[in-house]
Amino acid sequence: MKRTNEFEVVPQSDEDEELLRRLLDASAALWNEINYQRRTNFDDPDGDVWEIDEYRGRYGGTLGASTVQQIERKNREAWRSFFALREKGEANGKPGFWGNQDEGRELRTYIRNTSYSVEWGEYSRLEILVGQDLKDEYGLGHQERLRLKVRGDPNWNKYDKQGRLELYYDDVSETFRAFQPVTIDNSRLAQPLADETAALDIGANNIVACTTTTGEKYLYEGRDLFERFRETTQRIAELQSKLREGRYSSKQIDSLYRRRTRRRDHAQDALCRDLIERLHDQGISTVYVGDLTDVLETHWSVRTNAKLHNFWAFRRFIGRLADTAEEFGITVEVRTEAWTSQTCPNCGSSEGTTRHQDTLTCTCGFEGHADLVASETFLRRHQNSESSDWRTRHKVSRQRHETDVARPMARPVCLKWDSHDWLESPRSPRPNEEHTNPQVASVDSA
Numbered sequence: 325m326k327r328t329n330e331f332e333v334v335p336q337s338d339e340d341e342e343l344l345r346r347l348l349d350a351s352a353a354l355w356n357e358i359n360y361q362r363r364t365n366f367d368d369p370d371g372d373v374w375e376i377d378e379y380r381g382r383y384g385g386t387l388g389a390s391t392v393q394q395i396e397r398k399n400r401e402a403w404r405s406f407f408a409l410r411e412k413g414e415a416n417g418k419p420g421f422w423g424n425q426d427e428g429r430e431l432r433t434y435i436r437n438t439s440y441s442v443e444w445g446e447y448s449r450l451e452i453l454v455g456q457d458l459k460d461e462y463g464l465g466h467q468e469r470l471r472l473k474v475r476g477d478p479n480w481n482k483y484d485k486q487g488r489l490e491l492y493y494d495d496v497s498e499t500f501r502a503f504q505p506v507t508i509d510n511s512r513l514a515q516p517l518a519d520e521t522a523a524l525d526i527g528a529n530n531i532v533a534c535t536t537t538t539g540e541k542y543l544y545e546g547r548d549l550f551e552r553f554r555e556t557t558q559r560i561a562e563l564q565s566k567l568r569e570g571r572y573s574s575k576q577i578d579s580l581y582r583r584r585t586r587r588r589d590h591a592q593d594a595l596c597r598d599l600i601e602r603l604h605d606q607g608i609s610t611v612y613v614g615d616l617t618d619v620l621e622t623h624w625s626v627r628t629n630a631k632l633h634n635f636w637a638f639r640r641f642i643g644r645l646a647d648t649a650e651e652f653g654i655t656v657e658v659r660t661e662a663w664t665s666q667t668c669p670n671c672g673s674s675e676g677t678t679r680h681q682d683t684l685t686c687t688c689g690f691e692g693h694a695d696l697v698a699s700e701t702f703l704r705r706h707q708n709s710e711s712s713d714w715r716t717r718h719k720v721s722r723q724r725h726e727t728d729v730a731r732p733m734a735r736p737v738c739l740k741w742d743s744h745d746w747l748e749s750p751r752s753p754r755p756n757e758e759h760t761n762p763q764v765a766s767v768d769s770a
Contacts, residue, residue, distance in 0.1 A: 325508045325650060326487075329442075331476030333450055333491065333500040343462050343470060344500065347454055348493060350386045351395055351433035352422040354379060358399045363418055373403060385457035387433070394434040394488060428575075431493035437486050440469075442504065444481040448474035450502065452491070472500075480506050496583050515653040518607025523703035524599075525614050525695050526636070529682065531595060533695035535703050538606045541696055541736040542599065545749075549591050549741050553635050556584040591741050592641050596648045598739070598746045604652040611649060611656050612706045613642060614698075659706045667701045696736060 335341035358376055365371030380392045387395070402419040409415040422430035439453040451469040459468065487505030494501050522536040531546035560580050567574065603611065646656040666674045668686035676687035684694035738749040 325510055325513065327480050327483075327506055327508055327647070329476075329478035329480050329502075329504040329506060331448075331474050331478055331502055331504070333502050334473040334475060335500070336471065336473055339462060340470065340472065343454065343458060344472070345431060345493070346458065347387065347452075347470075348431035348433050348491065349429055350383060351391065352429035352431060353425070354383050354387065354392065354395050355399060355432075356421045356424070356429070358396060359419055359421055362399070362403060366418065374400070384455055386455040388439065388453045388455045390436040390439045390453065391433060391455075394436050398434050433491050435489040435491060437488055440489050442474065442486070444474075444478065448476075450474050452489070474502075478504075480508055482512075483507060484509050494582075496579050496586065513651055513653055514604065516607060516609035517604065519609050520607045521610045521612070521703065522603050522606075522608045523612040523614075523699050523706065525699035525702055526638070526641075527695045527698075530695045531592075532599065533693075533699040534599065534603075535696065535699040536603065536606055536608060537703070538608075540602075540606055541699075542602065543693070543696060543736055543738045544595055544599070544746060545738060545740050549588075550635055553584060553588060556580055556587075560584075587743075588635060588637065589640070592637070593644055594741075594744075595746060596641070596645045600645070600648045600652055600654060603654065608654060611645075611654060612702060613645065613656060613658050614702055615658050615660050657706075659702075667697075669697055669700050669704075693736070 333344075335344055358379065361376050362373050365373045365375065376396070379396065380389050383392050399419065406415055406419055422432060435452055441451050443449050450472045452472070454464070454470050456466075458464075459466070464470065483506035485507040487507070490503040492501060493499075520537045522534055525533040527533060527546075529545075529547055529550075530543055531549070532542070532544040534540075534542040560577055563574065563577050563580070564572070642656070642658060649656050666677050666679065666684075668674070668677050668684070668688060668690050669692070670690040671686060671688040673686060673688065678685050679694050682694055683691065684697050685691045739746040740749050741747075
């Protein structure tokens with residue numbers, strides 16, 4: 325299993341920071357030269373994108389031969405990806421440059437797995453190879469590497485194999501950061517504690533609503549998180565409107581884009597970890613996730629589309645959810661969730677229901693939280709999808725309702741994001757507060 329450690333890198337002195345910046349800047353300059361040559365060859369009918377000059381002689385003294393090789397390889401991978409997307413009709417531009425010398429280059433490098441080492445403990449540290457010219461200039465010994473402090477609590481400080489290290493300067497947080505791919509032996513992974521099932525409904529206002537066959541319900545509220553995302557988006561639009569003709573971005577705009585994405589990704593990554601840990605404790609072995617494609621095609625509201633299209637980053641979220649679930653031996657399956665948000669869990673009707681904001685009501689007397697209702701209906705629909713079609717399962721599920729999916733429901737757990745963690749809200753509704761029909765209250769929790 326492949327995973328990635330992310331951590332902060334801290335130079336131990338001003339001299340070390342200067343050396344590190346020069347290393348990253350030289351890597352950016354090398355990338356730009358290679359990329360310029362490949363773009364030029366691409367535009368030349370007789371050119372060959374894969375034929376480039378030898379750069380080790382010019383950059384090896386600063387970066388080291390192995391790092392020059394990794395920059396070349398990373399650029400080659402970017403171009404291969406470009407051609408693969410081009411064949412599918414999805415390419416939106418040739419690989420770009422890492423800034424420029426006048427306006428500032430993007431400080432980034434890639435270091436071969438044998439050219440660095442990380443030690444975790446009370447005094448965690450990273451050691452990386454640098455070119456001999458920089459060693460001589462900064463007084464490092466012939467076999468010595470640049471030693472840097474490490475901050476962070478990686479999930480995988482014990483691994484079988486480390487991959488190529490990505491090291492960059494984050495100008496939003498003004499810190500150096502690193503990504504370390506690692507390979508983990510599958511024998512170290514956890515296993516499901518039972519064979520229970522859960523279903524997730526992905527929404528615009530509530531990020532995730534979850535129902536499990538153990539009777540648990542979780543609701544991750546997303547209004548505050550999206551408002552911050554929207555405010556940053558509006559600020560970006562304001563700055564873009566003030567750009568002089570011919571310009572499409574600026575350092576400030578790029579910084580806001582990165583900050584917006586990082587905040588969203590941090591919240592979603594933390595949600596995946598929090599939810600999967602809860603589900604593992606409940607003995608969940610399979611998680612069904614609603615395919616957001618159905619929702620994206622049916623919503624027309626400009627505000628809702630902004631939440632679903634721009635904020636969600638559905639593929640990334642599903643990837644992170646599946647990766648986190650894999651650590652606990654849990655399987656994630658993406659299934660259609662069409663009509664689950666309009667189906668009454670009491671009578672099965674979708675024609676007599678009305679949704680208003682977070683509430684779903686039905687002419688049969690049912691009233692409940694719409695997203696939690698959708699996750700419960702979604703769970704029933706797909707729990708035995710491999711054995712029969714939906715119409716047959718729906719009739720059977722009505723008969724098996726109390727013994728199969730909807731055991732007596734615990735109080736739904738509502739969680740809110742505080743910019744660092746998902747915290748349980750003391751105002752989580754009780755099951756009997758979710759229904760107006762007393763005949764349903766003891767069984768269903770919307």
